[in-house]
Amino acid sequence: MIFQEPMTALNPVSPVGRQIAEMFVLHKGKSWREANELAVEALANVRVPAPERRVEDYPHQLSGGMRQRVMIAIALACDPDLLIADEPTTALDVTVQAEIIELMRNLCAERGTAILMISHDLGLVANVCRRVGVMYAGRIVEERGSDDIFRAGAHPYTQGLVDSLPRLGSRAALGRSRLREIAGVVPAIADFPAGCRFNPRCAQATEICRTTVPETTWLDAGGLVRCHHHG
Numbered sequence: 001m002i003f004q005e006p007m008t009a010l011n012p013v014s015p016v017g018r019q020i021a022e023m024f025v026l027h028k029g030k031s032w033r034e035a036n037e038l039a040v041e042a043l044a045n046v047r048v049p050a051p052e053r054r055v056e057d058y059p060h061q062l063s064g065g066m067r068q069r070v071m072i073a074i075a076l077a078c079d080p081d082l083l084i085a086d087e088p089t090t091a092l093d094v095t096v097q098a099e100i101i102e103l104m105r106n107l108c109a110e111r112g113t114a115i116l117m118i119s120h121d122l123g124l125v126a127n128v129c130r131r132v133g134v135m136y137a138g139r140i141v142e143e144r145g146s147d148d149i150f151r152a153g154a155h156p157y158t159q160g161l162v163d164s165l166p167r168l169g170s171r172a173a174l175g176r177s178r179l180r181e182i183a184g185v186v187p188a189i190a191d192f193p194a195g196c197r198f199n200p201r202c203a204q205a206t207e208i209c210r211t212t213v214p215e216t217t218w219l220d221a222g223g224l225v226r227c228h229h230h231g
Contacts, residue, residue, distance in 0.1 A: 001075060001083075001084040001085075001086065002068070002071045002072060002075050002083065002084070002085045002086065002088045002104075003071065003086055004086045004087040004088070004090055004091075005090070005091060006059070006064070006067035006068050006070065006071045007059060007060075007064075007067060009071060010059040010067060010070065010071070011059075012058065012059055012060065013058070014058070015055060015056050015057060015058055016043075016054065016055065016057055016058070016059060016062070016067075016070045017036060017039045017040070017043070017054070017055025017056060017057075018036075018039075018055075019070070019074060020038075020039035020042050020043070020055075020070065020073050020074050020077060021035035021036050021038065021039040022035070023035075023074055023077035023078055024038045024039070024077060024078075027077075027078045028078065036055070038077075039055050039073075040052050040055055042073040042074075042076070042077055043055060043069070043070070043073055045073065045076075045107065046069040046070075046072050046073045046076075046103060046107070047069065047103060048066060048069050048070075048073075054066075064091050064092050064096070065092055065096040065099065065100065068088060068089075068092065068100050069100070069103070071088075072100075072103065072104060072107070076107060076108075076111065076113070079111060079113070080113060081112075081113060081114065082113065082114050082115075082116060083104070083108055083113050083114070083115050083116070084116045084118070085104065085115060085116065085117050085118065086118045087118060087119055087120070087121075088100060088101075088104070088117075088119075089101060089119075089121070089124065097124070101124065101127075101128060105128070115128070117129055122150075122161060122162070122165060123165075125146070126146060126150055129146050130145065130146055131143065131144065131145055131146060131223075132144065132145075132146050132149045134149070134153075134155065134157060134158045134161070136157045136186075136197060136198050137186060137187055137189075137192055137197040137198070138189070138192075138197075139197060139226065140224075140226070141155045141157055141158070141198065141225065141226050141227065142154055142155040142157075142158045142223070142224070142225045142226070142227075143223050143224050143225075144219065144221070144222065144223030144224075144225075145221075145222065145223065148221060148222075148223065149162075150162055154219065154225040154227065154230045155198075155225050155226070155227045155230060156198065156202045156203070156204050156227065156229075157182070157198050157201075157202075160180075160182040161182070163180045164179060164180050164181060164182065166179060182201055183201055183203075184200055184201035185201075187200070193210070194210060194211060195208070195209050195210045195211045195212050195213060195214075196209045196210075196212075196213065196214050196226075196227070196228065204229050206228070206229070208228050209228055209229075212228070214226045214227050214228050217230060
């Protein structure tokens, strides 16, 4: 797993090389000497310059992009079948974001590793993901192919997310009108509404939405939606 904020996920009082080497010692039975050599190799694989020197650095001595590369090296150390990336580019500027995403995609393609991306960034999702699961208040409300999601979302929440994106050349993008927004706020985790959890914010909500949890509907084109009035 790659966590959202590497500065809090990494041990601040341990060199990054040792933190990578621990993976090889604990999970692959390597000696520390072997593990330290593999840690240098792992940093080289994630495009960290001068990896033989960087293994001695502490997290605070690295930039945000470098710390995220260390997290990727740790996550891929044991050749996992699945890489879970939780908002992996949140704290990075746009150019570094692109570098990190491209690095993840290339490394995982080389190793045959699948990526589960967790993100609020719809642009990132559209460019990286083949299938998308839209979650609201702890429940998956729609899950389909990425193209289907962005072309014609079946759930009102999905439609609201896509409609909130600025369009190149639109009045909203040029600042002459407001971007569309989803009214209301996400409910507190201790006080979810009855029925569909999105119903207080949904313009299509009816009485059944306020009383009955929607069942899963399997779509002909593949995927699922949980909405009484989908489509």
